[in-house]
Amino acid sequence: MGIGIRSPVAWEHRYNQIQLNAISVDDGNNSINFQLAIAGDKKLYNTQLVITPEQCLSVVATLINVYGEYVRNNPLDTGKKPRMKQLIDHLGLDTYIQQVNSQLTQPLPILSAEPTPSQPYHHLGIYPQKNAELCYIGISLHLGQINAQQWLGLVELSETFGNAELRLTPWQTIIMPDIPHQQISQLLPKLSLLGFAEIESNQVAIAACGGKPGCAASLTHTQTHASQLAEYLHQRLNLDTPINIHVTGCPKFCAQPSPAEITLLGHTINQNGKTIEGYQVYLGDGEQSLKQKIFEGVFTEIPEFLANFLTQNRPLN
Numbered sequence: 001m002g003i004g005i006r007s008p009v010a011w012e013h014r015y016n017q018i019q020l021n022a023i024s025v026d027d028g029n030n031s032i033n034f035q036l037a038i039a040g041d042k043k044l045y046n047t048q049l050v051i052t053p054e055q056c057l058s059v060v061a062t063l064i065n066v067y068g069e070y071v072r073n074n075p076l077d078t079g080k081k082p083r084m085k086q087l088i089d090h091l092g093l094d095t096y097i098q099q100v101n102s103q104l105t106q107p108l109p110i111l112s113a114e115p116t117p118s119q120p121y122h123h124l125g126i127y128p129q130k131n132a133e134l135c136y137i138g139i140s141l142h143l144g145q146i147n148a149q150q151w152l153g154l155v156e157l158s159e160t161f162g163n164a165e166l167r168l169t170p171w172q173t174i175i176m177p178d179i180p181h182q183q184i185s186q187l188l189p190k191l192s193l194l195g196f197a198e199i200e201s202n203q204v205a206i207a208a209c210g211g212k213p214g215c216a217a218s219l220t221h222t223q224t225h226a227s228q229l230a231e232y233l234h235q236r237l238n239l240d241t242p243i244n245i246h247v248t249g250c251p252k253f254c255a256q257p258s259p260a261e262i263t264l265l266g267h268t269i270n271q272n273g274k275t276i277e278g279y280q281v282y283l284g285d286g287e288q289s290l291k292q293k294i295f296e297g298v299f300t301e302i303p304e305f306l307a308n309f310l311t312q313n314r315p316l317n
Helices: 053-073 084-091 093-103 148-161 181-193 222-236 299-312
Strands: 018-025 031-040 043-051 125-128 134-140 173-180 204-208 243-248 262-271 274-283 292-298
Touching (some): 018 043, 018 053, 043 053, 053 084, 173 181, 204 222, 222 262, 222 299, 262 292, 274 299, 292 299
Parallel strands (some): 243 262
Antiparallel strands (some): 031 043, 274 292
16 A cells, blocks of 8 residues: 555655555545556556455455566566566566456456545645544654654543544654544644644655664765754744755665655765765756755755745745
């Protein structure tokens, strides 16, 4: 199961190799089906195939079986097993789907109409639910981190104000559903006391890899730098919509494979005979993270540069 390609914001996409993307069905009953998408080599392929909830397990099992057969019959020269990207490059997506359909009791139907794009950023902030009396809150986690005390506090708040339910998202946020609208004003201060960011303000959505000293591939202390950058931008900016910034210590892009709006790519700078941690700053275009380099320098220069740049250049696209 994965998050597919309905969001118009590319950085919200997640490249699970097999993705079942929920779509509503206009059948008078507000039914939910799934649209199948396949991912490989940081690319998403929309199949336009529809899967009912009852079919999910059998279809996913068949997708995996066909992939497994390909792996067994097509070993790589390196000795490694082929990934989904090799299957798509070799067979093509259409052939892969044909082989899957041939093993199902009946071929999967095609979408009759393109699904409506989902609303971006709805994993952050306060939004109404189908029940007009209830809403949910998308809570931002600082660099995706949460401690035991915060967890216990969230559980208690979900029991007091909601239905004792918390949901994790692929974007390092937590959703607390089923909150009565009239109780939001009581809940928000309690979330702030637990150390969560201001719910009603738009966030700088920063993703950062582990970085130095834990990762041998990283050239920079990404966690420390991302934390300092988030705090600086929070104080300086008042955003209409969240801005996605990916801080990575090397070109592997471990923290966020999807295209970032802004990427800080770690590298080293020789300054007065000393090696100093720095970054190359890039703008993305929804398809590539490193589309246009807009700055290069030591980290201490970057927060002010980005604050000024974002003030003068929003929206980015």
